[in-house]
Amino acid sequence: MITIKASGLTRKFGDNTAVNKLNLEIEEGEIFGLVGPDGAGKSTTMRLLTGILEPTEGEGWVYEKHIVKQAEALKENIAYMSQRFGLYEDLTVLENIRFYADVFCVPKEKRDAVIEKLLGFSGLIPFKQRLAGKLSGGMKQKLGLSCALIHTPKVLFLDEPTNGVDPVSRRDFWEILYDLLKERVTILYSTSYLDEAERCRRVGLIHKGSLLKCDTPDNIKKECSARTLEEAFIRIINDYESRSAKQ
Amino acid sequence: MNFKRIWAISSKEFIQIKRDPRSLGLALVIPVFLLLIFGYGLSLDIDRVPTVIWDQDASSQLTRDFLLNFKLSKYFKIVRYTDNYRDIDNLIDRNKVLMALVVPKDFSHYLESKKTAPLQLLVDGSDSNTATIAMGYARSVVQKYNADLLTESFAEAGFRPSKTVNLRSRVWFNMGLNSRWYIVPGVISMIIMIIAALLTSICIAREWERGTMEQLISTPVKPQELIIGKFIPYFTIGFFDLSVGVFMARVLFGVPFRGSYFLLIILSALFLTGALSQGILISAGARTQLLASQLATLSTFIPTTLLSGFIYPIFNMPKFVQAVTYLIPARYYISILRGLFLKGNGIQVMWNEAVFLLLFAIIMFSLAIRKFRKKGV
Numbered sequence: 099m100i101t102i103k104a105s106g107l108t109r110k111f112g113d114n115t116a117v118n119k120l121n122l123e124i125e126e127g128e129i130f131g132l133v134g135p136d137g138a139g140k141s142t143t144m145r146l147l148t149g150i151l152e153p154t155e156g157e158g159w160v161y162e163k164h165i166v167k168q169a170e171a172l173k174e175n176i177a178y179m180s181q182r183f184g185l186y187e188d189l190t191v192l193e194n195i196r197f198y199a200d201v202f203c204v205p206k207e208k209r210d211a212v213i214e215k216l217l218g219f220s221g222l223i224p225f226k227q228r229l230a231g232k233l234s235g236g237m238k239q240k241l242g243l244s245c246a247l248i249h250t251p252k253v254l255f256l257d258e259p260t261n262g263v264d265p266v267s268r269r270d271f272w273e274i275l276y277d278l279l280k281e282r283v284t285i286l287y288s289t290s291y292l293d294e295a296e297r298c299r300r301v302g303l304i305h306k307g308s309l310l311k312c313d314t315p316d317n318i319k320k321e322c323s324a325r326t327l328e329e330a331f332i333r334i335i336n337d338y339e340s341r342s343a344k345q
Numbered sequence: 346m347n348f349k350r351i352w353a354i355s356s357k358e359f360i361q362i363k364r365d366p367r368s369l370g371l372a373l374v375i376p377v378f379l380l381l382i383f384g385y386g387l388s389l390d391i392d393r394v395p396t397v398i399w400d401q402d403a404s405s406q407l408t409r410d411f412l413l414n415f416k417l418s419k420y421f422k423i424v425r426y427t428d429n430y431r432d433i434d435n436l437i438d439r440n441k442v443l444m445a446l447v448v449p450k451d452f453s454h455y456l457e458s459k460k461t462a463p464l465q466l467l468v469d470g471s472d473s474n475t476a477t478i479a480m481g482y483a484r485s486v487v488q489k490y491n492a493d494l495l496t497e498s499f500a501e502a503g504f505r506p507s508k509t510v511n512l513r514s515r516v517w518f519n520m521g522l523n524s525r526w527y528i529v530p531g532v533i534s535m536i537i538m539i540i541a542a543l544l545t546s547i548c549i550a551r552e553w554e555r556g557t558m559e560q561l562i563s564t565p566v567k568p569q570e571l572i573i574g575k576f577i578p579y580f581t582i583g584f585f586d587l588s589v590g591v592f593m594a595r596v597l598f599g600v601p602f603r604g605s606y607f608l609l610i611i612l613s614a615l616f617l618t619g620a621l622s623q624g625i626l627i628s629a630g631a632r633t634q635l636l637a638s639q640l641a642t643l644s645t646f647i648p649t650t651l652l653s654g655f656i657y658p659i660f661n662m663p664k665f666v667q668a669v670t671y672l673i674p675a676r677y678y679i680s681i682l683r684g685l686f687l688k689g690n691g692i693q694v695m696w697n698e699a700v701f702l703l704l705f706a707i708i709m710f711s712l713a714i715r716k717f718r719k720k721g722v
Binding site: 152173177200 | 347349350352353354357360361364365555556557559560561562563564565566567719720721
């Protein structure tokens, strides 16, 4: 089953085209990596697919809900973690997670058990009463993920979630993600770390708003006869630049 | 609409207010501060007009008796006596006195020989309003003196004055003509308008600024749930400020409250709803705290102080400006507050104002819900 579908998705900010005719299909239970340089359009793609931003052109569906016409219904099934820490720094860990539990109307009987489980996963139980603003970068991201998972979403949008996070916390983070994949959750993951891209089932390379390549990491490397993903991506981007320079 | 969500947002907001000393201070301390400043500092009463006297006819008992009328009046305060015009110039230039009374050398001589005696009054007209009022006071002192002279001379001639008019003024509602009674209800309305619009616009702009709104709009929370959730805490603060205002008005400034508290609560709730919605409307356009607070202050403070009849009577304004004041909600609320405090008005005389407040609340609230979009930029 296709859970995320974009067709001709375009978003312009004034004269600047942030996302250009993007086509994408992601299957249920898949983790898809969105990679590309800063300003390539990764975040805009995420925000379009989560119904936060309206596309200038094109369409998209997430879990069979249209991203414009059914934006609010779509939000019931998804979770989105923005690139910027989006939680309340003046609320404690527990207050934050309870707030999101209530916003998603998680039933009271279930709520505390789910919170315990999530905080247990992310190792935040000893920090329950700490203000979110006083957490380390890694812990903040784990709290963000815990809040995002409070309503057991079907599709997860993570926008550079491990940016500036230490390697140990990153490993913890990925362990949580692998567990989610076992439960058939679909994950769209944007990153600028290529070692993380390698862990995804498929990756899409986005550059200047266009999706240049979309395949499994192994296929991409083979096709470009490159040893690493980094090498492959640099080649693809250079090809694209020289082609557009000729035109 | 889901009450659980509304309550989640409200309780989150309560916690944030509790932990933010700045907004707590703004909400709870500023009103007291404003009431003290306006209540004590702003007086529209003109009395004890500082006056200098140059009595060129100082040797005469008659002149001294005449001047006693000025000295004993509470409307004048004789700051100094002088014997030259240079001094008078100087005193007026340095704002030490507002007026100068010059009694000519032969003042008593004229009166004794039953002629009209000239008396010079010099007034600093820079503040025309005060000058007019001060001149009126001086005129009434002189008229009273003249009337006494007239009666006296009639009596000497054996006449009894027959036809006279005796004006008996009775001042209603504010017997002491205390301008503080008039100002304090206005201050209360100003405080509620500013605090409500400012706090709500800031609290939403802050969420955009800190990136927490981006997270929040990715959830299924509905705009009206978000707005009502944000309303509840600030509504509470607004009513707290109103209680503080009414308490201070009664206890500290001795303003009577003659109306119904029930009406006060209902009509204040309408006004508050409109003001809070205005704040939300502002933050729909301004997504930074700085811009939001500036817009909120500008769009509430200036109209509420200048165009609501708070200080300057509306009937004195040019027709065009008068028309504009119909759009200022504080105009109706101030008139209601004055009615409740001083006149003890009931709804039968204030329903007009009440309808306007209701319209203001409904229009602002629906605009706020319509304009508040769960969309990023």
